[in-house]
Amino acid sequence: MRGYLPDFDVRVPASLGEALELMAQAPGSYTPLAGGTDLMVVYNAGRLKPTHFLDLSRLAELRGTEEDATSLRFGALTTFTELRECRAVHQHFPNLVKSARATGALAIQNRGTLAGNIANASPAADTPPSLLAYGAELALVSPRGLRRVAYDQFHQGYKRLDMAADELLARIIVPKPLGRGFHYFRKVGTRQAQAISKTCLAAYARIEDGCVAELRIGLGSVAPAPVRARNAEAALLGKPLASLPVAAAREALLADMSPIDDIRATAHYRSVVTRNLLGQMLRELANA
Amino acid sequence: MLTKNAAGVKARKRLCMTVNGRAVEIEIDIRESLLDVLRDRLQFTGVKQGCSVGECGACTVLLDGTPVNSCIYLATWAHGKAVVTIEGLAQDGKLTPVQEAFVDEGAIQCGFCTPGVVLSTTAMVDSGKCFTHDEVRRELSGHLCRCTGYQKIVDAAERALREADIAADEHPV
Numbered sequence: 001m002r003g004y005l006p007d008f009d010v011r012v013p014a015s016l017g018e019a020l021e022l023m024a025q026a027p028g029s030y031t032p033l034a035g036g037t038d039l040m041v042v043y044n045a046g047r048l049k050p051t052h053f054l055d056l057s058r059l060a061e062l063r064g065t066e067e068d069a070t071s072l073r074f075g076a077l078t079t080f081t082e083l084r085e086c087r088a089v090h091q092h093f094p095n096l097v098k099s100a101r102a103t104g105a106l107a108i109q110n111r112g113t114l115a116g117n118i119a120n121a122s123p124a125a126d127t128p129p130s131l132l133a134y135g136a137e138l139a140l141v142s143p144r145g146l147r148r149v150a151y152d153q154f155h156q157g158y159k160r161l162d163m164a165a166d167e168l169l170a171r172i173i174v175p176k177p178l179g180r181g182f183h184y185f186r187k188v189g190t191r192q193a194q195a196i197s198k199t200c201l202a203a204y205a206r207i208e209d210g211c212v213a214e215l216r217i218g219l220g221s222v223a224p225a226p227v228r229a230r231n232a233e234a235a236l237l238g239k240p241l242a243s244l245p246v247a248a249a250r251e252a253l254l255a256d257m258s259p260i261d262d263i264r265a266t267a268h269y270r271s272v273v274t275r276n277l278l279g280q281m282l283r284e285l286a287n288a
Numbered sequence: 289m290l291t292k293n294a295a296g297v298k299a300r301k302r303l304c305m306t307v308n309g310r311a312v313e314i315e316i317d318i319r320e321s322l323l324d325v326l327r328d329r330l331q332f333t334g335v336k337q338g339c340s341v342g343e344c345g346a347c348t349v350l351l352d353g354t355p356v357n358s359c360i361y362l363a364t365w366a367h368g369k370a371v372v373t374i375e376g377l378a379q380d381g382k383l384t385p386v387q388e389a390f391v392d393e394g395a396i397q398c399g400f401c402t403p404g405v406v407l408s409t410t411a412m413v414d415s416g417k418c419f420t421h422d423e424v425r426r427e428l429s430g431h432l433c434r435c436t437g438y439q440k441i442v443d444a445a446e447r448a449l450r451e452a453d454i455a456a457d458e459h460p461v
């Protein structure tokens with residue numbers, strides 16, 4: 001038996017409209033609850049503050065994946081297992097499949113959601129680097145309507161998000177890469193399953209005429225939030241695959257990171273290994 | 289605004305689900321996890337509590353056929369769903385082929401991880417899919433075992449999958 005049950009109650013709105021109304025009535029007092037794989041851990045650890053949970057599980061509006069010619073639009077409640085098993089994701093976004101596979105283990109993937117992974121705002125989350133690499137956008141919904149935010153503008157610092165107290169994350173929109181693409185994802189943890197990343201690097205490049213025509217690199221666990229490696233990207237953009245400036249890019253990557261020492265790794269380790277991941281990514285890109 | 293009282297109300301709810309095929313109706317505190325309810329109220333003690341944070345897999349149950357960690361799953365979410373615990377596998381004392389495979393391969397030592405890992409293997413077999421060696425390892429990677437060193441568990445799972453495959457060939461649907 002539990003010795004301690006912190007105070008919380010759970011509201012289970014049956015529609016998105018009802019959910020938004022509840023949030024508008026008392027902004028900031030509801031905590032959205034999706035798969036619970038982050039929140040229930042906090043709860044079981046006895047660190048949950050009294051709250052009202054807003055259980056999203058019945059909101060059909062936040063489920064499902066829509067595909068059109070230019071993008072895939074994932075409902076907030078899309079699970080890692082659904083990502084892993086979606087053909088269009090395999091076809092267009094191999095990094096997202098790898099992110100989903102690298103998250104926890106099977107039972108976590110069955111419950112954990114894409115929006116939960118983003119909104120939990122952990123710098124070590126494993127889908128954000130891939131979403132950054134693919135130039136994703138978020139659709140946020142509130143009583144004031146729908147709003148779109150470029151995902152690389154969404155994280156504003158450690159656990160600080162461009163999301164108001166009465167807003168919900170509704171959809172994650174990922175544009176389909178056009179042309180000849182190169183995809184890279186690698187997470188480094190203590191073991192392959194059930195390990196929080198020590199560092200993580202995802203990249204997408206479009207290759208044209210033997211050169212890097214477009215490039216986005218997303219990093220996890222090396223800054224207060226998931227970040228784009230804009231300095232490294234700049235060093236590589238437009239360069240021919242035959243002579244990529246590897247040393248300069250590795251050097252530039254230093255300015256993209258602000259790693260810290262914590263229980264999982266030292267700042268030094270993170271800095272060295274992330275640069276090594278970039279090196280590996282560039283070796284693969286050179287042969288792409 | 290929220291008052292301490294509002295949140296402090298001991299909210300209770302009637303939970304209706306099936307456990308191992310039997311209908312169960314029980315009044316619960318909405319703050320209870322499915323693990324709390326199955327183990328402490330319904331005495332399905334085959335559902336083990338290890339880490340309580342979703343890491344070890346000891347508390348795994350099948351929910352509408354899908355493995356979940358019952359320790360981080362609110363009991364109210366199981367409303368209207370079919371739950372299977374390890375107690376639900378053997379019928380009249382006869383083990384399922386998955387359980388037999390675990391016995392035959394010597395994949396059980398202290399037995400603490402066994403209910404969870406057998407249920408995850410059962411879900412794999414029931415999915416009817418084929419799994420490579422690496423995929424089997426990945427599917428079971430959410431289960432910690434302090435005794436067997438995992439090899440025999442993987443052997444047992446692969447044996448169960450192989451035998452199910454042969455059985456399916458013999459009795460095509």
Ligand SMILES: Cc1cc2nc3c(=O)[nH]c(=O)nc-3n(C[C@H](O)[C@H](O)[C@H](O)COP(=O)(O)OP(=O)(O)OC[C@H]3O[C@@H](n4cnc5c(N)ncnc54)[C@H](O)[C@@H]3O)c2cc1C
Pocket residue numbers: 031032033034035036037038039040041056076077102103104105108111112113114115116117118119120124125126127167168169170194195196197341342343360
């Ligand atoms: C054993 C274990 C291993 C794990 N391993 C990994 C791992 O390897 N990599 C990784 O990245 N994560 C990992 N996680 C963390 C977790 O599984 C993921 O972050 C998951 O995506 C969270 O989703 P959820 O739906 O379960 O979130 P919940 O716990 O329900 O919610 C998480 C946060 O998101 C908010 N939220 C959820 N949905 C919305 C929405 N639609 N709008 C606004 N806010 C919302 C909630 O209010 C809460 O703050 C692990 C967790 C466990 C327990």
Ligand code: FES
Pocket residue numbers: 336337338339340341342343344345346347348357358359360
């Ligand atoms: S007790 Fe649930 S995963 Fe360990």
Ligand code: FES
Pocket residue numbers: 395396397398399400401402432433434435436
């Ligand atoms: S047999 Fe003892 S923990 Fe697996």
